[in-house]
Amino acid sequence: MKSGLATKLAAAGASAAMLATMAVGMLATPAAAASGSSQAGTVASAAGKPKPAVSVGTPKASPSKYKGECPVGVTFSSKIKVKAVKSKTTVAYRWLHGDGSKSKVKSFTFRGKGVKSFTVKEKATFKGNVKGWQAIQVLSPRGATSAKGKFSVTCGSNGDKEEVVVPRRVDADAWVDEGNCQAALIGRITATGTRWVHYRWVVNGEVVDRDTVRVNGSRKVVHVIKPGENFRGWAVLQVVGPVKASSNRVHFKIWCKDTSPKVWASVDGPSFYAGTCPTTRTFTGTIGASGRTTVKYRWISDGVAGDWKYAHFSGYGSQSQSVSDSWTASASGESKRAIEIYGGPTTGTAVGKVFCKHPPKPTPTPTPTVTPTPTPTPTPTVTETAG
Secondary structure (H helix, E strand, O other): OOOHHHHHHHHHOEOHHHHHHHOOOOOOOOHHHHOOOEEEOOOOOOOOOOOOEEEEOOOEEEOOEEEEOOOEEEEEEEEEEEEEOOOEEEEEEEEEEOOOOEOOOEEEEEEOOEEEEEEEEEEEEEOOOEEEEEEEEEEEOOOEEOOOEEEEEEEOHHHOOOOOOEEEEEEEEEEEEHHHOEEEEEEEEEEEEEEEEEEEEEEOOEEEEEEEEEEEEEEEEEEEEOOOOOEEEEEEEEEEEOOOEEOOOEEEEEOOOOOOOOEEEEEEOOOOEEEOOOEEEEEEEEEEEEOOEEEEEEEEEOOEEOOOEEEEEOOOOEEEEEEEEEEEEOOOEEEEEEEEEOOOOEOOOEEEEEEEOOOOOOOOOOOOOOOOOOOOOOOOOOOOOOO
16 A cells, blocks of 8 residues: 555545554555455464464444445454464454554453454544445464455435535634743634535644544634744645645744743851850851742751751842851861752752860969068067166
C-alpha cells in the first residue's frame, strides 16, 4: 500500500481512533492475507516437540455495506482456532488495516489441551464514505494471517446522494497567550451545502492536528499549541475532503513569559572573633522576592535543617527582608549556616570562626608588713626641795 492511502482514508472519514492506529506506520500486507484462510499445521521442532496449530477466519464487518447517516460504527470480528499441546497457551495477535497500518498487539491466555476457538473483535467509527478491508494476524504461538475482510461505508440520508460541499473560503488566524505560553490557531471554513468536511492544521510544514466536522454554511475550528518554551512559525488550515482548499498562511510567535514571582536568598557570616568565651555571634541573611508572595525558608545549621519560617511580601517590584540566626560559642571552633528556600534553591554556606582566649591569672597583691612603733621611755621628773 502507498502511504497516500492513509490520507485518502482519513479524508474519507475514518475515526480519530482509527487514524491514530494508522499513524503507527505502513506495513506490507503479508502474502498469506491473499488466501481465504491461513493455517499453520503442527510441525515438529528441531527438538522433536510438536507446536500448536493455528488457523484464522476471514474477518466479517457488521455492517459490511453500510448506506445511511454518518458517523457510523463498524464492528470487525474473526475466529482464531488453536490446537493446544500445552496446558497453558498464550495467543498474541493484531489487526491489519487496508492502508497497511496495524493495531497494537493484543493477547489472551487459555488453559487446556486440544482445539479451542475464540472470537476477537475491533470497532471503528467512520464519518464519511470509505471502502477498505481488515485482516487479523496471529503472532504466537505460531504465525498465521487471515484473508481480507472487505467493507464499505456510504454516507447520506437513507443512502441518497448528498450535495457536494464546495468550500468557498478557508481563513486562519492566531491568538497568542504569552502568559500561559500557548497560542490558539483559529480557522473558519465557509462552504455551500451541509456535510462532513475533513480538515487538518499544518504548522511549520508538519501536520499537527486533523479532524472531521459538519459544516452548515460556516464553521469555526480551533487548535491550541502548547510548546512549553519560546516558539515561532506559521500555520495553515487545509481542507482535505471532499475537495481540497487551503487558508492563508498565518505567522505567530510565542514568548513564554514567566509571571511567577522571583525569589532569592543570601547569607553572610560574622567576622572572625578572638577573645574571651562564651560569646554569641550572629549570621545575617537576606530573603528577596519580586511581586506579592510569601517565601517559605529555613536555616541549615551545620548541616542540620531547622524549622520552616515565612517571609511575607505585599508590595510590587523587587523587595527584601533581613533575617538572622545566632551561634553561641563556648570554645574555639567554627559554625556554618545556609538558607534553603522551599521548593527552590539553597544559598551558599557562610562560616563563622571563634578563637577563645583565656584571661591571665591575676597577680596576688602582697600583704604589707607592719613594723611596730617603739613606745618612748618617759623622762623622770626631778623635783628640787629648797633647803
